[in-house]
Amino acid sequence: MPATKKPGNRQQDSGRSTPGSLPGGSIGSDEFAVGRYGKLFNSFNIDSEGRISAVELGVRLRESGILESDPRVADVWAELRHAVGDKGQTWIDLDGFIGLCKNGGGVVEKSIRGDFVIPDFAALxxxxxxxxxxxxxxxxxxxxxxxxxxxxxxxxxxxxxxxxxxxxxxxxxxxxxxxxxxxxxxxxxxxxxxxxxxxxxxxxxxxxxxxxxxxxxxxxxxxxxxxxxxxxxxxxxxxxxxxxxxxxxxxxxxxxxxxxxxxxxxxxxxxxxxxxxxxxxxxxxxxxxxxxxxxxxxxxxxxxxxxxxxxxxxxxxxxxxxxxxxxxxxxxxxxxxxxxxxxxxxxxxxxxxxxxxxxxxxxxxxxxxxxxxxxxxxxxxxxxxxxxxxxxxxxxxxxxxxxxxxxxxxxxxxxxxxxxxFNFHVYDSFAAGEVSGKRDPRRGKIEEEVASTIRLLWAASQGDLDVVRIALATGKDPNSMDYDRRTALHLAASEGHLDVVRYLLDRGASPTVQDRWGGTPLSDAQRGAKGSVVTLLESAAALVV
CATH class of the missing domain: 3.40.710.10 (DD-peptidase/beta-lactamase superfamily)
Structure with a gap:
């Protein structure tokens, strides 16, 4: 039998698979399928033979909420159970993976991409x-x-x-x-x-x-x-x-x-x-x-x-x-x-x-x-x-x-x-859902992290201490940065919001952190001639060893 090919080696496919691999059928020449599913395949741990673990795929499906009793992927789960059997570990090559994705009617693909309504289902x-x-x-x-x-x-x-x-x-x-x-x-x-x-x-x-x-x-x-x-x-x-x-x-x-x-x-x-x-x-x-x-x-x-x-x-x-x-x-x-x-x-x-x-x-x-x-x-x-x-x-x-x-x-x-x-109340979209500290599970981890950082930084720039308190109370890091590496303390100091600056310092915000241009909260306050804030930040910076 031919050796299992690594991803990218797509010259031909005999329709057979190596021992220990799931069969993929004669789909080796389907370059569109390779392009579509190759990146998903590469999101798994790949062994030296260019294969992924059937066990890991099963774990990923379960973590996304796709269970063995789901009728849409009954054939997929049947193949995975048959493959693993008593061996405890069976490997899947790219052809086999593409076959499973196609058998799943898009469910397997969406599961791995995190394209479901609840992207981070494990957190929910x-x-x-x-x-x-x-x-x-x-x-x-x-x-x-x-x-x-x-x-x-x-x-x-x-x-x-x-x-x-x-x-x-x-x-x-x-x-x-x-x-x-x-x-x-x-x-x-x-x-x-x-x-x-x-x-x-x-x-x-x-x-x-x-x-x-x-x-x-x-x-x-x-x-x-x-x-x-x-x-x-x-x-x-x-x-x-x-x-x-x-x-x-x-x-x-x-x-x-x-x-x-x-x-x-x-x-x-x-x-x-x-x-x-x-x-x-x-x-x-x-x-x-x-x-x-x-x-x-x-x-x-x-x-x-x-x-x-x-x-x-x-x-x-x-x-x-x-x-x-x-x-x-x-x-x-x-x-x-x-x-x-x-x-x-x-x-x-x-x-x-x-x-x-x-x-x-x-x-x-x-x-x-x-x-x-x-x-x-x-x-x-x-x-x-x-x-x-x-x-x-x-x-x-x-x-x-x-x-x-x-x-x-x-x-x-x-x-x-x-x-x-969670902001599931029918009227949470009216402001309360944005500032109450509730989470939106319809957002993925990255989206939620970005949104919470924006809320914190915006509140600091506006001097809205209540929203800053709420953001930190939900576990948000006071040193969270935007793409310019500016923190809430940078923005509050620039605008001279003394109460917000004091609160952020008390909650662990760093007075010496530098943005992409080398600016610190103190230098921002000095540039804006925010006297009281400058004095507070100088004292805080002096305590940093």
Whole structure:
């Protein structure tokens, strides 16, 4: 067999590979492919034979959030597993690497380039893990014991999973434990009714305003309709609109199949015990149904008992946090599943659904949640919480302990931590996201470093001590430089901002650092005749050994 060629030796290719190398096929003459993928190949550690490690490639994929269960790269992972086998290390030549990139449909290439929506996914994983560990000590709230089966769930269960619109995934804790979606089914059923009937017809039977009342309260709006689709009465109404002429089994299959499509192959099932338990303790939901029928809210010909049974079945659909995060990511991606590329809902349907999730998705806490968190979300009394960061990612938190309003205690606490660390709040783009010290994970390491340096230097030049404090509080080096090697102390000294100069010196800024022209903060202050600053910097410079 021919010896493995080093990158650049592209005269011919027999279609065979050396022992220990992945086969690449007859692509040696494809100079365009060599040019496109050669630089990516060279970003790995290359051995003396001009090959890279299959293990290192697998590590790079996982670090970027591309998991073995991703259907887009199933063939890639299969080849890597087969190659490594029991040997522990197998090498890939350039041809083999190009073949893997092509088999991955662009996912492998984007992963190595860092072209995903979250370029530094490993950093995001670390942040989520830190939040998870910090919430382990939160034990407030109680499980939903008014439904007997839910009351038996271990209250200490806790899992977090996320999926980006590029299919990057991460999970921690009990993210593979199944739980019933309960009220998290409401956004999905609402989307289905919009797809089937359109908004005009749907909202002839259900409103779209927050109720200001309990999620299961016996109340209707001034038109005799449920206030919105995110409370029990509105969800029951949506069930009456879903394929009403079909047999019950077919109606449920329609909903369950939609969940499977949204989850992209994730775990989706049905918990019959919860269904029976909920049905037996559903006096309030029966009362809501009869109340709406009394007000003639339902479409003509609605079978109330069948509608209620259908509603209980939808609430008893079972998922794990990983699957629900992909469902949320499908909504974040405008109705397209990021793992399969399949469009499940139209972008207009998703826009309407997310609008109501933002205003009505968190029971009586919806207004406060919109104010503090600023993200569309839907909670369920099983402890599940589905959060959507539009255009970025979907998140699921599962923790069964609930607060007085029926929301997961740890779930809400997680959301607060998330938006405190990252500028995900819908209005963070208005100044606060630029000066609050929040990070934008949509930027890569280099972009974020440059942006934070610019913020620090600009604040120093303007004498904005508050922003300087915030920048340094987030860990920014006070001696960070621009391309001219000028620091915040150079700029503050040039402009004579004494308070900023004093603060920077107290935080370790060097008074003797030189810019590209040899200028120091002291010489800049002297040139500008900033007397008080000159005196302070002379004292500081004298202390430097």
């Amino acid at each position: 994983q670390a942040e989520i893990s830190t939040i998870f560990e910090g919430l382990q000590s939160v034990h407030g709230g109680h499980v939903a014991d008014y439904i007997p089966q839910l009351g038996r769930v271990d209250p200490e269960k806790f899992g977090i999973a996320l999926c980006t619109v590029d299919g990057q995934r991460f999970a921690i804790g009990d993210a593979d434990n199944l739980f019933c979606v309960q009220s998290v089914c409401k956004p999905i059923n609402y989307c289905l009714t919009l797809e089937e009937h359109g908004a005009d017809i749907v909202h002839q039977h259900v409103g779209r305003e927050p109720s200001g009342r309990g999620f299961n309260e016996l109340t209707l709006n001034s038109d005799g309709l449920p206030h919105n689709p995110m409370i029990n009465s509105g969800a029951i109404m949506c069930c009456s609109l879903l394929r009403p002429a079909w047999e019950m089994a077919d109606r449920f299959d329609h909903v369950a199949e939609t969940w499977r499509k949204l989850a992209g192959g994730g775990a989706v099932g049905f918990n019959n015990a919860v269904y029976l338990s909920e049905r037996r303790t559903a006096d309030r939901n029966f009362a809501l149904g009869y109340f709406m029928r009394e007000h003639q809210s339902f479409p003509t010909g609605t079978d109330l008992m069948e509608t209620l049974e259908f509603y209980f079945q939808c609430c008893s659909i079972e998922v794990d946090a990983q699957a629900l995060s992909v469902v949320a990511a499908s909504l974040a991606n405008g109705g397209v599943n990021p793992l399969t590329g399949e469009r499940i809902f139209s972008a207009d349907t998703v826009r309407k659904c997310l609008s109501l999730m933002s205003s009505c998705g968190m029971y009586d806490y919806s207004g406060e949640f919109a104010f503090v968190i600023g993200l569309p979300a839907k909670s369920g009394v099983s402890g599940g919480l589905m959060i959507v960061v539009p255009g970025v990612m979907g998140v699921c938190v599962w923790s069964p302990r609930l607060d007085a309003m029926g929301n997961s205690v740890r779930g809400v606490a997680f959301c607060k931590e998330l938006v405190n660390r």
